Amino acid sequence: MLSIKRLGVAALALVSLTGLAACGGGSSSGDGSTTALSVGVPGIPPVFVNLMAYVAESKGYFKEGGVDVTLRPLPTGADVGRAIQSKELDGGVIGTSGAVALRASGGNVVAILGNENPSFLIASSDPNVTDCASLKGKTIAVDGAGAPKALSVNQMIGSCGLTPADVTTVNVGGPQSVDAMIAGQVDTAVLHPDELAAVNEKAKAHEVVALAKVDPTSHYTMLVTREDELGDGGKRPAWVKTVAALHKAITYINDPANADEVSQIAATMTKRTPEISKVALSQFVGIKFWPADAGLARDRVDHAVQAQVQAGNVAAGKAPKYDDFVDLTVFDEALGK
Numbered sequence: 001m002l003s004i005k006r007l008g009v010a011a012l013a014l015v016s017l018t019g020l021a022a023c024g025g026g027s028s029s030g031d032g033s034t035t036a037l038s039v040g041v042p043g044i045p046p047v048f049v050n051l052m053a054y055v056a057e058s059k060g061y062f063k064e065g066g067v068d069v070t071l072r073p074l075p076t077g078a079d080v081g082r083a084i085q086s087k088e089l090d091g092g093v094i095g096t097s098g099a100v101a102l103r104a105s106g107g108n109v110v111a112i113l114g115n116e117n118p119s120f121l122i123a124s125s126d127p128n129v130t131d132c133a134s135l136k137g138k139t140i141a142v143d144g145a146g147a148p149k150a151l152s153v154n155q156m157i158g159s160c161g162l163t164p165a166d167v168t169t170v171n172v173g174g175p176q177s178v179d180a181m182i183a184g185q186v187d188t189a190v191l192h193p194d195e196l197a198a199v200n201e202k203a204k205a206h207e208v209v210a211l212a213k214v215d216p217t218s219h220y221t222m223l224v225t226r227e228d229e230l231g232d233g234g235k236r237p238a239w240v241k242t243v244a245a246l247h248k249a250i251t252y253i254n255d256p257a258n259a260d261e262v263s264q265i266a267a268t269m270t271k272r273t274p275e276i277s278k279v280a281l282s283q284f285v286g287i288k289f290w291p292a293d294a295g296l297a298r299d300r301v302d303h304a305v306q307a308q309v310q311a312g313n314v315a316a317g318k319a320p321k322y323d324d325f326v327d328l329t330v331f332d333e334a335l336g337k
Contacts, residue, residue: 040092
């Protein structure tokens with residue numbers, strides 16, 4: 001019998017690394033028909049990118065496929081990546097830039113599913129900030145130095161010829177940007193669509209520039225596992241079943257007829273209201289956030305790798321090659337190809 005377990009904030013604070021490692025190993029059930037997988041998801045509470053996993057959980061798609069998936073929220077994608085590499089988790093969702101850096105530093109993570117179009121956008125409550133060029137001289141709130149939102153700023157402002165010297169960034173944390181904008185502590189920040197919707201529930205802000213609209217070859221996040229998980233003696237069959245369940249969830253999410261139910265699942269996951277979640281959902285679907293294919297196009301992944309090299313975050317000689325870093329066969333097998 002499948003049971004999908006969530007690790008709450010309080011419980012997470014009490015779990016030691018040793019305990020997490022014990023849960024992350026995964027094991028076959030007594031009859032050998034079900035394999036347990038621990039899958040890390042970023043954010044406490046989990047952020048919108050994890051919706052496909054929570055829909056698969058809520059709709060019973062993991063259970064139908066014969067895999068026992070435990071979703072384990074961790075504060076950031078970087079935390080998920082470290083837990084995967086140290087074998088505390090079997091796999092999880094991490095930012096593409098973080099996955100590239102982890103692989104370049106010797107990690108054996110490999111991507112099996114992806115979200116290509118990033119949801120980062122710069123929003124402002126300043127009526128004078130109407131386009132990318134008008135961001136010159138502004139202070140922009142981000143999550144933290146070197147974190148995903150901060151890294152996205154240069155890509156977005158670069159679309160109109162601005163450079164990092166033309167703006168100032170202030171680190172306020174990820175979700176805290178919403179509270180800072182509502183309180184009037186900052187008037188411009190990097191947000192996700194659900195965060196902008198949350199701001200607009202109590203204040204007034206508008207989208208200035210969105211990364212998905214100015215960088216059509218960008219790549220956002222990846223579901224990764226370790227190479228040993230997919231090799232002989234690993235848990236490849238369970239990952240195939242997991243990807244199949246996630247693909248089924250994506251199809252469900254992208255169907256407008258399911259918007260109310262999906263918005264409720266998103267609200268439960270993110271702890272936002274169903275109304276905010278429904279507004280955000282339409283925007284995520286509008287940028288094709290959840291792709292119908294594997295979401296791991298070669299040109300997009302290569303672009304992400306080169307962006308990390310150009311930013312100086314990854315040495316050119318250690319930059320991962322697509323064929324070593326991406327395994328499309330899991331998705332193909334999940335869809336019976």
